[in-house]
Amino acid sequence: MQMSNRFPRTRRDVGGDLTRAHALLVQAGLIRQVSPGIWTLLPDGWKVLRNIHQIVFDMMESVGVQNVQLPILQSCDLWEQSGRWQKYIDTKTMFTTSEYHYDAEYGLAPTAEEVVSFTVAGEIESWRDLPVILHQIGPKFRDEIRPRLGLLRGREFYMSDAYSFDRDEEGMRASYQKMKELYPRIYERLGIHKLQAVEASSGDIGGKGSVEFMALNEEVGEDLLMACDECSYGANTEVSAGNVGDVCHECKIGTFKEVRGIEIGHVFQLQQTYSKSMRVTFRDENDTEQFAWMGCYGIGTSRLIQAIVDQNHDDDGIVWPESVAPMFAHIVPVNWKDETQRALAQELYAACQDANIRTMIDDREESAGLKFKDADLLGYPYRIVVGRDAGKGLVEVRNRKTGDVENLAKEHVVKWLKERAPQ
Numbered sequence: 001m002q003m004s005n006r007f008p009r010t011r012r013d014v015g016g017d018l019t020r021a022h023a024l025l026v027q028a029g030l031i032r033q034v035s036p037g038i039w040t041l042l043p044d045g046w047k048v049l050r051n052i053h054q055i056v057f058d059m060m061e062s063v064g065v066q067n068v069q070l071p072i073l074q075s076c077d078l079w080e081q082s083g084r085w086q087k088y089i090d091t092k093t094m095f096t097t098s099e100y101h102y103d104a105e106y107g108l109a110p111t112a113e114e115v116v117s118f119t120v121a122g123e124i125e126s127w128r129d130l131p132v133i134l135h136q137i138g139p140k141f142r143d144e145i146r147p148r149l150g151l152l153r154g155r156e157f158y159m160s161d162a163y164s165f166d167r168d169e170e171g172m173r174a175s176y177q178k179m180k181e182l183y184p185r186i187y188e189r190l191g192i193h194k195l196q197a198v199e200a201s202s203g204d205i206g207g208k209g210s211v212e213f214m215a216l217n218e219e220v221g222e223d224l225l226m227a228c229d230e231c232s233y234g235a236n237t238e239v240s241a242g243n244v245g246d247v248c249h250e251c252k253i254g255t256f257k258e259v260r261g262i263e264i265g266h267v268f269q270l271q272q273t274y275s276k277s278m279r280v281t282f283r284d285e286n287d288t289e290q291f292a293w294m295g296c297y298g299i300g301t302s303r304l305i306q307a308i309v310d311q312n313h314d315d316d317g318i319v320w321p322e323s324v325a326p327m328f329a330h331i332v333p334v335n336w337k338d339e340t341q342r343a344l345a346q347e348l349y350a351a352c353q354d355a356n357i358r359t360m361i362d363d364r365e366e367s368a369g370l371k372f373k374d375a376d377l378l379g380y381p382y383r384i385v386v387g388r389d390a391g392k393g394l395v396e397v398r399n400r401k402t403g404d405v406e407n408l409a410k411e412h413v414v415k416w417l418k419e420r421a422p423q
């Protein structure tokens with residue numbers, strides 16, 4: 001990609017009272033608001049989201065979870081079967097729409113327990129068909145009364161949601177445990193390094209036994225938590241697990257402190273709530289009909305874009321983790337009008353393209369200072385500066401995160417980048 005073609009331009013000043021991460025996403029041109037809580041993801045934003053999704057899909061598959069795509073437009077009949085249609089209307093949570101040929105009602109999925117239960121109920125017959133865990137990533141809709149904080153509280157957003165079906169309570173707990181252990185590994189790979197698992201009140205999903213995962217954030221944390229400073233234990237202050245300074249009852253070593261966070265995931269044991277209302281049954285070894293035991297698991301993937309930036313930026317801009325960065329290398333010729341610099345920059349750009357390294361080249365006739373400022377703002381992991389040593393075939397590579405600088409001969413650049421690229 002050439003900087004001269006990049007859509008959109010970067011912005012210096014975004015005005016308004018935005019949080020730092022929100023402002024950076026607007027300045028760097030990743031997101032634009034269309035209506036309250038409704039966003040367009042621009043090329044870099046969409047690329048980051050696709051990178052997040054690929055990691056989530058791959059890690060789900062690595063533990064035997066199977067990826068599917070459930071419909072977003074969901075018939076009122078299904079939601080009436082679970083008894084949630086009226087509830088979601090009364091609480092003004094769900095967007096609904098009419099079908100005009102037969103005057104039928106539909107909801108735009110805020111969650112998918114009904115549809116996934118319907119799907120699994122139609123396929124399983126015996127205990128041998130269980131367990132099964134299905135996972136999807138897709139848009140979700142929620143009628144937020146006051147959308148705010150950029151991608152954190154939107155009306156349309158992306159979620160990864162998984163649902164487990166087991167033959168008994170023990171099986172449900174095992175599936176739940178598997179997902180509970182997988183989630184922190186996913187967050188770590190995405191660059192969320194300040195994470196807190198929290199015992200949550202389970203809201204209206206209708207189960208007991210749940211954990212929320214919070215990206216710690218002092219600036220916009222929506223929820224106040226009591227968290228142990230030694231182990232990973234934390235609790236919502238509503239749950240009243242203790243007071244500041246109390247010794248942690250999990251590890252008996254740390255003490256509680258107050259922290260704020262952004263919810264980026266949750267895992268629930270649903271028990272048999274939906275399998276009973278949606279009739280998800282199977283035959284056990286004695287040929288007796290039994291209801292399946294379910295769990296559900298969610299990761300807010302579009303809000304993760306903002307949570308990742310929140311934990312990965314500095315005074316100059318975004319510092320993308322390599323795993324999700326929209327571009328990996330950023331070639332900046334100091335002076336585009338200098339023929340030697342321009343030729344070397346173009347040669348390196350072509351070599352990176354051939355090696356499948358996602359690369360930006362700044363081909364604008366702008367000052368070096370402005371180009372460096374943009375490179376810092378965009379936050380791609382490795383900058384390759386082509387300057388006065390271009391004639392000797394030397395460039396400077398700079399790590400956006402550490403600021404470490406190395407001088408490399410042009411022949412070594414691709415190999416050097418390849419060694420650092422995510423697998």
Ligand SMILES: [Zn+2]
Nearest residue numbers: 228231248251
């Ligand atoms: Zn502890």
